[in-house]
Amino acid sequence: MPEALQPRIKVWVEKDGRLVLSDYRVRLLELIAANGSLADAAAAMGLSYRRAWGKIREIEENLGVKLVHSTVGGPGGGATRLTAEGERLVGQYDRFRRELVKDADAEFGRSFRAD
Amino acid sequence: MPEALQPRIKVWVEKDGRLVLSDYRVRLLELIAANGSLADAAAAMGLSYRRAWGKIREIEENLGVKLVHSTVGGPGGGATRLTAEGERLVGQYDRFRRELVKDADAEFGRSFRAD
Numbered sequence: 001m002p003e004a005l006q007p008r009i010k011v012w013v014e015k016d017g018r019l020v021l022s023d024y025r026v027r028l029l030e031l032i033a034a035n036g037s038l039a040d041a042a043a044a045m046g047l048s049y050r051r052a053w054g055k056i057r058e059i060e061e062n063l064g065v066k067l068v069h070s071t072v073g074g075p076g077g078g079a080t081r082l083t084a085e086g087e088r089l090v091g092q093y094d095r096f097r098r099e100l101v102k103d104a105d106a107e108f109g110r111s112f113r114a115d
Numbered sequence: 116m117p118e119a120l121q122p123r124i125k126v127w128v129e130k131d132g133r134l135v136l137s138d139y140r141v142r143l144l145e146l147i148a149a150n151g152s153l154a155d156a157a158a159a160m161g162l163s164y165r166r167a168w169g170k171i172r173e174i175e176e177n178l179g180v181k182l183v184h185s186t187v188g189g190p191g192g193g194a195t196r197l198t199a200e201g202e203r204l205v206g207q208y209d210r211f212r213r214e215l216v217k218d219a220d221a222e223f224g225r226s227f228r229a230d
Contacts, residue, residue, distance in 0.1 A: 013223075013227075014121045111214065
């Protein structure tokens with residue numbers, strides 16, 4: 001029976017008790033990075049532009065850090081990209097989550113299958 | 116800024132894609148063990164007796180394992196206790212969760228504070 005059991009985890013990051021980063025929020029940031037556009041990132045997540053923008057502003061306020069910057073106009077129209085700090089946080093979060101998923105499998109094996 | 120960031124995790128265990136153990140469910144089992152009574156355990160969690168009993172039955176069905184056994188009558192009235200397998204699973208889950216919380220702190224340190 002224990003072989004069929006699977007560990008599951010959800011991770012997130014708080015600052016002063018407030019949610020700042022989660023899989024969902026980081027996915028929004030990653031989609032902005034991939035698309036160079038907040039509108040496209042919002043659409044890919046089924047969010048309104050206004051709601052996606054509000055989410056980004058909320059994360060920035062809670063962190064006290066600018067995560068995206070927008071440029072206006074130019075040949076291809078405006079663009080929204082991650083700041084260096086935004087890219088760094090996304091990478092840190094992804095690493096944290098990825099490593100902890102591995103740890104969860106290992107700890108689960110030690111706790112549930114060691115007897 | 117990163118010093119104020121805190122990792123948070125939630126863990127649970129599934130079998131064949133179905134939730135079987137979570138902090139909430141294991142707390143109910145631990146309260147049964149501590150009180151020797153499903154009624155007292157349910158009351159401590161603000162659950163009706165019927166709902167607590169249904170939760171236990173659901174876990175048992177999903178796991179295919181008996182987790183509690185009840186005795187009827189006797190000088191102190193009936194009692195509900197964990198089976199040996201129930202005690203074992205509670206211990207395994209607690210260890211899994213405890214160790215993974217430690218891992219989360221360590222991984223977070225490596226991912227977010229290493230630069």
